[in-house]
Amino acid sequence: MKHVQKRGQTWRYRRKVPEQLREILGKGELVAPLGGNEQEAIKRYGRVHGAAEKTLADAKVRLAEMLGQIPQRIVTPLDRFAKTRDAVKALGFDPEADGSEAEWFKRSAVAERLVAGRATDPKTGYPVDMAPEETALISALHSGLGRAPLPTLEDAKRLYLEDRARRSNSSELSRKKDQQRADRVVGHVVAALQRNPVLTELRRADARAVHAHMLRVINSPSTVERYLNDTRAIINHALKEMDLGHIANPFMGLEIASANEAETAKDRRRSFSSTELAAIRARIDALSRAPDLKHLWRILEGTGCRLAEVTGARTVDLVVEGELPHIAVEWHEGRRIKTHSSRRKVPLVGEALEAAKAALEAAGQGALLFHRYGGDHGATSASAALMKHVRAIVDDPKAVVHSLRHNMKDRLRVAGVPKATQDMILGHASGGVGEDYGSDEARLRVATAAMKAAASLEKPLKRMT
Template structure:
């Protein structure tokens, strides 16, 4: 990024001209930043020069007004200061449009991306990238409801489901809100309450029936390899696929006064979905067998399933594709590995397990302020219900 000597008040980045002007030292207290900078939205030198000079002229008038209001007009000036500026509001908002979508994205990732997964970063970059494809790298304050509707229509035409459209819109709203907050301005409402069919294309995930689950567990024991250990672990714990695939070997505890358990906790390579996802789940049935098989295999890796973990994080999509392909002949149509998590809740209902215990086992958030107090149920209580669940035929 370097200043261009031929175009005053401009520099180029990626071929696009950006306006830049230092805030005068005597007006520094009025601004949050020492520079005013934003995209001129052109690669044309001629257009950039014209726009830059126009903005510079507005700024000079604006700064003149600020100085008059601060220091007072000359003695010979009898006209009220405010009447000199018919477009005072427009001049005072010159920094409002200085933050482009690209700059807003950088700000959002810097402030909200610390400690988050690569998936969080990729999802955010993808959502804002899609919006830039539709609307251009616009200043955030210039986005309108028409832009939001065009973005929604583009996502739908691209084939995204209603839930995916919702995630993209939510992501864009978050980026815009953070950028507006940083600039100290009211957040633009263009992307609020955008209408779309939230159920479009969404396929409900069916729980795996118990008879099919038993068939899968038998096949896992027969195959007896790391992929099937992962499936068997999920079958009787209800862990999310990313939770299970991202376990460390140390998370599998076989010798404990209250019995074997798996500790679901955040790692550098795999954060957790929610705060309530951190939990201890007793190892029973096929899950205990799988944990013993994992730990019985000599490995230099700290990961329980190194096949699906790398420096970039957990390869949950690859694991899902491979394991679901293997499951297809063993489960009814519409079922997947995530259906085992749904099945866990139904299986615990069958033995009349209290719902707050079910929530603790599955890492679901229990409604009500009171449930946030205390440490939760001990492993012995959780184990009682999970053993009752596995004994149902």
């Protein structure tokens, strides 16, 4: 673990602040207690390190703003309104007040002083060569602010990103990826409609035009579906948080028309055959330079976890001793969880348990189970590394690393495991209210029994395939 010190019986996190950021943060180092023993330090390290990363990342953003290195912000009517309101407040007036006659005279006097000495139009008598923000301020002083403009899609995107970053406490790189994706999605909408649309003016015809534009320029129905889901999320969040709940989101229920629109998730991915699995496993064992890829593949194969759920696992998330060995899939600073139902404890049995033990031993005192793949791009890097071996054996585009989840689903089905238990193991929402009831231990015992039953049928199933 980086930046960790032991002084006597106390462990602490101590990290130097880069010189260029010291003035912004007002300190030369970041220091935080980790506990009175090594185990406490290991448990607390991830959260403390994540907080330090965020502090430094925010300071870097502030430094970039000071140096003028941040891309120019698109100015919306709501931006101009907020700037005018702040300017009125800075002059000592209440922007929201209607104002008495006496206050109106005061505000008019200030407005007159602001334009004093300016050249005027001989026909109208109004000052010329004034910046738009100056004109807006003068108007607000004379006539009041008026009602706030309605939010645009750009305003909705900013609110969505701000709230998402605040909720997730994500890293700078993760926030940058969210920003890029949201910019890309909104960019497609603006390109399709040739404007930054006001949310209340969006119609179903607009949504259909955006859909058609995305299909034309992206040419990937699955990507279009993701982008439309992002668009829905951005608009829905704004409708809720900006008190526009009476407005319907025209992107809701929009069907993704394509040449293969009947294709389901089942059709887009397939399970590996036993022969393919054996060949891929043998190739990884023989050709991968580091053993972590071998351990990663066996854990994925033996648990049915999503790739990011394993690459983002911490050493404290694994229990490999006792009656119920398992991997805990939890949210933490370095890894988000897809859905609420994804938070779970997945049993480790057979080869997956042995691989987990080997991975833990290799991790040593590190906080992450797979330090090479635990960062923001870890899952992507691991996928690329594993897919080289997969493609050397199987050229079918429907056979990918994610196919291992389909293999686990097959094994659970053949073993006669109830669907609710399958969903519990794979992190799928079953839709039942009762899925949140009961203890973690009880659920883990049921899941462990199911996994053992599936493992016991593995050899007969291989002969069948």
